[in-house]
Amino acid sequence: MTANFLIGLREGLEASLVVVLLMAYLIKTGRKALIPRLWAGVGLAVAISLGFGALLTFGPRGLTFEAQEAIGGGLSIVAVGLVTWMVFWMARTARTLGGELRSQVDKAADGAAWGLVIVAALAVGREGLETALFIWAAAQATGETTLPLFGALLGLLTAAGLGYLLHRGVLKVNLGKFFTWTGVGLIIIAGGVLAYGIHDLQEAGILPGLHNLAFDVSAAVPPSSWYGTLLKGTLNFSPATTWLEAAAWLLYVIPVLFLYIRTNKAGPPKAKTAATTPAVTAHP
Template sequence: MLANYLIGLREGLEAALVVSILVAYLVKSDRRHLLPRIWAGVAAAVAVSLAFGAILTWGPRGLTFEAQEAIGGTLSLVAVAFVTWMIFWMARAARAMGGELRGRIDRAADGGRWSLALVAVLAVGREGLETALFLWAATQAGTRDAGGSSAPTWEPLLGAGLGLASAVVLGYLIYRGAISINLSRFFAWTGGFLILVAAGVLSYGVHDLQEAGILPGLNSVAFDVSATIDPGTWYATLLKGVFNFSPVTTHLEAAAWLLYAVPTMALFVLGVRRRGGRPRQAAPVPAEQEPAAAGR
C-alpha cells in the first residue's frame, strides 16, 4: 500500500504542478475566460486514464492462463520502461517545464477553440496513462499469493487514491502560495524509491513470462527463504506490497532485478549529486511563486 501511495503521490504531484502552472499563467496574463478549456482538458485526460486502467484490469479476463501471463509480463516490462524514463526525465527537465508549458499556452490561445484543452489533455494525460499502467503492474505484482496466482484486493487502489488526493491538496496549496516544498529533494527521494519498486515489477514481469513459457528457467530457483520468511506474516506482506519481494525467486528473476536496480540506481544517484549544488533548477512551481519556492 505504501508503494502505491507514493506512486500516486509522485505522479499526481507532477500532474498537479502542470495544472497549477497552466492555471496560474492564464490568471496572471488576464485570460481567465480560457480556464474552462483547461479544466475540460483535465477532465478528458482523467477519463482516458480511468478507461485505460479499466481495460488493463478487465481486458485480459477470459483468456487462457498462458495468454494472461504473457500480457501481464509484457505490460509489466512496458511499465518499468515508462516509469524509468519518467524518473530521469523529471529530474533532468523540471527546470524548463514551466517555460515550455507557458509557450504552449501562448500558441494554443492564438489557435483554435479547443487548442488549450488539447494542451491540458497531452500534459496531464501522459501522467495519467503512466500512472494507470504502473499502478496496474505494481498491483498485479503485489497481490500474487503464495501459490503464484493473483488475488484482487482494494488496498493498492486505496493507497494510490490517497496518494493522488494528497497530490491534489499539495498542488492547490503550492498554487495558493500556502506552502513551499523542496521539489528537488522530493523527486530525488521518491525517484530512488520507485527504482526499487520498478525492479520488483520487472522481476514479477519476468516471472509472468516464465509461466507463459516465453522465458525459460521457471524451475531454476536462485533462493527459497519461505521457511524463514513466512508469506503469511506481516513483514512478508510488507516486503511484498512495497518491494514485490518473493520468498521463492528464480535465477532469471534475481538477475533481472540486479541488472536493472544496480546500474539504474547508480546513474540516478550520480545525476542527483551533479544537480545537488543547484537546487533552483529542479523546482517547477506556478508563475510568481518560482523564485521563492525554488530557493528553499
C-alpha cells in the same frame, strides 16, 4: 499499499504541478477566461486514464492462463520502461518545464479554441496513462485487489491537496528534493515489478527457468505473514525467486540507481521548488 501510495503521490503531484503552472500563467497573463478550457483538458485526460485502467483490469479476463501471464508480464516490463523514462525525464527537464508549458499555452491561446484543451489533456494525460499502467503492474505484483488501489487513490488525493496548497501559496516545499528521493523509491519498486514481469513470462512458458530458484526463504518469510506481506507490498519481494528474476532485479536496479543519482548530482532541478516558481502562488 505503501508502494502504490508513493506512485500515486509522485505521479499525482507531477500532474498537479502542471495544472497549477498552467492556471497561474493564464491568470498572470490576463487569460482567466481560458481556465475552463484547461479544466476540460484535465477532465478528458482523467477520463482516458480511467478507461485505460479499466481496460487493463478487465480486458485480459476470459483468456487462457498462459495468455494472461504473457500480457501481464509484457505490460509490467513496459511499465518499468515508462517509469524509468519518467524519472530521468523529470531530472533533466525540471528546470525548463515551466518555460515549455508557458510556450505551449501561448501557441494554443492564439490558435483554435480547443488548442488549450489539447495542451492540458496531453500534459496531464501522459502522467495519467503512466500512473494507470504502473499502478496496475504493481497491484498485479502484490497479488492484492483492494489495498493497492486504495493506496494509489490516497496518494493521488494527497497530491491534489498539496497542489491546491501550493497554488494558494500556503505551502512551501523543496520539490527538487522530493522528486529526487521519490525517484529513488520508484526505481526500487520498478525493480520488483520487473522481476514479477519476468516471473509472469516464465509462467507463460516464454522465458525459461521457472523452477530454477536462486533462493527460497519461504520458511523464514512466509508469504502470508505480516512481514512477508509488507515486503511484498513495498518492494515486491518474493520469498521464492528464480535466478532470472534475481538477475533482472540486480541488472536493473544497480545501474539505473547509479545513473539516476549521477544525473541529479550533475544538474539538480532548482526550478522545481515552490519558492522559485512565484507564478504558482498567483490567485484571484
